[in-house]
Amino acid sequence: MTVLVLGDQLTRTVGPLTDHDGRVLMIEARAFARRHPYHPHKLGLVFAAMRRFRDRLRGAGHAVAYRQCETFAEGLGAHFEAHPDDELTVVRPASHGGADRLRELVADAGGSLTVVEDERFLCSPAGFDEWAGDRDSLTHESFYRRMRRETGYLMDGDQPVGGEWNYDEQNRETPPDDYEPPAPPTFEYDDGTREVIEWAESEFTGGYDEPPYGGDWADPDEFRWPVTREQALRALDRFAESRLPEFGPYQDAMREDEWAMNHSLLSAPLNLGLLTPAEVVERVLDAYRERDLPLNSVEGFVRQVIGWREFLRHVYRREMPELATANQLDQQESLPEFYWTGETDMACLSDVIDGVRRRGYSHHIERLMILSNFALIYGVEPAELNRWFHAGYVDAYHWVTTPNVVEMGSFGAGVFATKPYASSANYVDKMSDYCSGCPYYKTKTTGEGACPFNAFYWDFLDRNEDELRSNHRMGLVYSHLDDKGDDEMEAIRERAAKLRERAERGDL
Numbered sequence: 001m002t003v004l005v006l007g008d009q010l011t012r013t014v015g016p017l018t019d020h021d022g023r024v025l026m027i028e029a030r031a032f033a034r035r036h037p038y039h040p041h042k043l044g045l046v047f048a049a050m051r052r053f054r055d056r057l058r059g060a061g062h063a064v065a066y067r068q069c070e071t072f073a074e075g076l077g078a079h080f081e082a083h084p085d086d087e088l089t090v091v092r093p094a095s096h097g098g099a100d101r102l103r104e105l106v107a108d109a110g111g112s113l114t115v116v117e118d119e120r121f122l123c124s125p126a127g128f129d130e131w132a133g134d135r136d137s138l139t140h141e142s143f144y145r146r147m148r149r150e151t152g153y154l155m156d157g158d159q160p161v162g163g164e165w166n167y168d169e170q171n172r173e174t175p176p177d178d179y180e181p182p183a184p185p186t187f188e189y190d191d192g193t194r195e196v197i198e199w200a201e202s203e204f205t206g207g208y209d210e211p212p213y214g215g216d217w218a219d220p221d222e223f224r225w226p227v228t229r230e231q232a233l234r235a236l237d238r239f240a241e242s243r244l245p246e247f248g249p250y251q252d253a254m255r256e257d258e259w260a261m262n263h264s265l266l267s268a269p270l271n272l273g274l275l276t277p278a279e280v281v282e283r284v285l286d287a288y289r290e291r292d293l294p295l296n297s298v299e300g301f302v303r304q305v306i307g308w309r310e311f312l313r314h315v316y317r318r319e320m321p322e323l324a325t326a327n328q329l330d331q332q333e334s335l336p337e338f339y340w341t342g343e344t345d346m347a348c349l350s351d352v353i354d355g356v357r358r359r360g361y362s363h364h365i366e367r368l369m370i371l372s373n374f375a376l377i378y379g380v381e382p383a384e385l386n387r388w389f390h391a392g393y394v395d396a397y398h399w400v401t402t403p404n405v406v407e408m409g410s411f412g413a414g415v416f417a418t419k420p421y422a423s424s425a426n427y428v429d430k431m432s433d434y435c436s437g438c439p440y441y442k443t444k445t446t447g448e449g450a451c452p453f454n455a456f457y458w459d460f461l462d463r464n465e466d467e468l469r470s471n472h473r474m475g476l477v478y479s480h481l482d483d484k485g486d487d488e489m490e491a492i493r494e495r496a497a498k499l500r501e502r503a504e505r506g507d508l
């Protein structure tokens with residue numbers, strides 16, 4: 001029996017490699033990397049991490065066949081030619097239909113495949129489905145409480161530690177002007193890893209940093225992600241030791257000169273399998289106990305990992321394939337070109353997109369309240385926005401971008417989002433320092449120099465009135481819309497139409 005290890009399943013902590021001392025097959029298929037204009041750092045990260053994992057397995061005595069080929073089918077063909085009667089075991093791929101596609105490929109190559117469940121996640125499909133039962137709607141908060149009870153994390157008997165399930169009220173602060181978060185970690189890469197990163201950059205031309213998507217900007221020297229388990233554990237330690245205490249209060253804050261703030265930067269190693277969610281949370285809880293860290297920071301972080309990450313994984317599993325193309329607001333605009341090029345005068349979008357181009361990363365609130373908020377109020381088709389996120393981020397996989405982008409960011413399906421995350425410049429100004437350095441006026445909605453977020457926001461509410469007005473969570477914003485007179489609304493519609501023309505011309 002051979003264990004087939006896919007590129008985002010790089011773990012020996014749980015799963016079939018924990019008690020397997022036989023053969024391992026890994027296939028590095030280049031065609032996979034050409035399917036989207038992926039960020040070069042994403043490709044470098046995945047290929048480097050796969051090769052380092054191969055080395056680690058070999059070091060531990062496994063016979064690893066590492067096949068480098070154009071297509072996955074070629075790799076399987078070569079494997080079954082060498083081992084005609086072999087049986088493969090694989091952890092269920094996270095992407096929708098992935099297991100069925102694999103079964104077909106293996107059958108075509110003349111072999112057989114056993115698919116086992118992915119034990120990295122804390123909540124199994126059966127556990128989630130039992131919780132979901134025949135509920136009308138899936139709410140994250142209720143799932144999260146179930147996860148707290150089931151894991152025992154931050155529990156005092158059957159009550160939450162501190163008496164509250166959630167300390168979000170304390171987690172919406174902005175830092176003082178002179179605040180400097182602890183620096184994020186950097187890693188030393190060996191020559192082999194550097195070569196892979198540079199090779200990925202030059203091999204996959206026509207990708208994210210090539211015209212028409214952008215320019216030659218993704219510098220291999222800026223690559224900064226853990227590619228081995230040791231590096232991932234070091235990243236986790238660094239987070240628990242330095243940035244965790246203030247993770248909570250500044251979780252939603254955005255600063256032009258601080259791309260990481262106090263975020264953990266652990267999504268990429270988590271999604272690759274270099275870390276498991278359980279060990280991440282347990283390391284954080286150890287730090288909490290040892291150093292008496294603020295509960296609002298610790299709980300805020302634990303919620304992201306055992307709550308949101310697990311919840312969205314199951315939303316994806318249950319709602320696909322419809323979720324990928326869900327578009328309940330019938331949004332049809334194309335994504336403005338500046339999402340690829342970064343060429344816009346809007347200070348917030350320009351800075352966040354520049355960060356994505358340079359590092360393949362931006363933190364959650366930048367993803368939600370700058371990038372997808374703007375696309376939402378502009379009217380971008382959710383599936384197109386999803387393709388952009390999928391291409392641009394080092395931590396992007398279809399199972400995690402789709403519920404985040406299509407549902408949370410674009411209000412595409414109404415599966416769990418109870419209202420759209422739409423906002424004007426007001427929110428951006430409250431949570432960031434962008435507006436003070438922007439050529440647009442944050443308080444103006446129409447007229448020369450008015451912030452585009454404002455006209456698009458009111459225009460969005462106006463365009464989607466039939467779908468949104470009856471939503472009880474939207475009552476207040478529609479009462480503000482009602483305060484606007486006909487002339488004001490006409491000016492807003494005109495301004496939004498002109499701004500859209502300018503965006504199409506690349507002049508926003």
Ligand SMILES: Cc1cc2nc3c(=O)[nH]c(=O)nc-3n(C[C@H](O)[C@H](O)[C@H](O)COP(=O)(O)OP(=O)(O)OC[C@H]3O[C@@H](n4cnc5c(N)ncnc54)[C@H](O)[C@@H]3O)c2cc1C
Nearest residue numbers: 263264265266267304305309363364367368395396404409
């Ligand atoms: C539009 C949009 C697109 C996103 N695309 C991705 C993506 O491609 N890949 C990805 O892993 N996450 C995605 N997220 C979720 C979240 O923004 C990232 O996980 C987080 O920003 C990663 O940075 P971090 O590790 O520093 O996170 P932290 O802020 O330190 O959070 C800790 C961990 O919690 C988990 N987490 C937090 N929120 C979410 C969430 N909404 N969904 C899933 N996991 C979560 C992540 O594993 C993260 O590492 C997206 C969110 C939005 C709104």
Ligand code: SF4
Nearest residue numbers: 346348434435438451
């Ligand atoms: S004024 Fe508008 S475009 Fe400029 S930074 Fe603020 S929200 Fe962004």
